Ligand SMILES: Nc1ncnc2c1ncn2[C@@H]1O[C@H](COP(=O)(O)OP(=O)(O)O)[C@@H](O)[C@H]1O
């Protein structure tokens with residue numbers, strides 16, 4: 001079995017993947033701040049032959065995790081952002097400073113679509129751009145939904161946005177504090193993604209496939225105006241691409257990859273943007 005770890009600022013996600021069949025056998029998540037109890041929170045390491053890790057948590061969390069794993073597992077891959085990988089060149093002045101979850105998302109997105117806008121809606125919302133030739137432009141970092149809500153300190157932190165609420169409702173003026181906060185932060189997140197996507201595509205003269213991942217991807221996606229696809233395992237897919245271990249991975253088949261999203265017509269995107277800028 002392969003153990004894949006995606007350690008974010010809020011949640012540490014894990015999944016077990018069958019080395020032979022490439023099937024995902026189980027998955028789970030624990031709060032990143034809490035101490036891990038091997039065996040209870042994460043699967044039994046006896047069956048694990050290799051580990052692949054993406055971590056943006058404090059260095060200490062990663063170091064402790066790696067130390068624990070190296071004692072019991074022969075192969076431990078820890079991903080890092082680099083200047084170039086798999087045909088993608090990093091847009092950061094100092095590539096190692098780009099969050100590795102963003103880098104892995106960009107690599108997976110480029111592998112699937114050959115140029116993309118990848119959006120990761122977690123603790124932070126990150127929006128990254130890769131041009132069809134593999135040039136990563138850099139990107140944007142915004143507070144995530146939960147972080148925006150907590151920073152307001154209005155006592156609404158425990159009332160999450162219901163992802164099944166109609167988008168029209170989510171964008172209507174709130175009639176109590178919970179609604180006003182939830183609708184406000186939702187509007188902030190979706191309008192930022194809509195706008196950044198249109199601005200950068202306009203600037204670069206190319207309509208890029210739009211891919212979303214992260215805990216809040218589904219709810220953010222519902223407010224988007226442009227075609228897009230959800231890829232919950234996008235960070236894991238970056239690990240698969242960087243450290244292929246199964247036959248399917250070596251053949252370039254990344255697990256959970258969505259169908260290629262349609263791309264909008266560039267001229268339509270531009271006229272929509274022109275209208276926004278006029279208002
Ligand atoms: N069951 C859940 N537990 C915690 N957060 C959740 C849950 N479902 C959705 N979320 C949302 O997902 C976000 C965490 O998403 P995730 O992509 O795992 O973040 P990160 O990678 O930063 O840890 C939270 O900020 C929250 O808004």
Ligand SMILES: CC(C)(COP(=O)(O)O)[C@@H](O)C(=O)NCCC(=O)O
Pocket residue numbers: 008009010056097098099100101102120121122123124125126141144
């Ligand atoms: C921007 C992030 C905090 C997002 O992390 P997440 O929301 O997935 O937990 C993470 O990618 C990070 O720590 N990046 C380093 C700074 C940068 O990318 O410029």
Ligand SMILES: [K+]
Pocket residue numbers: 120121122123124125126214
């Ligand atoms: K994120």
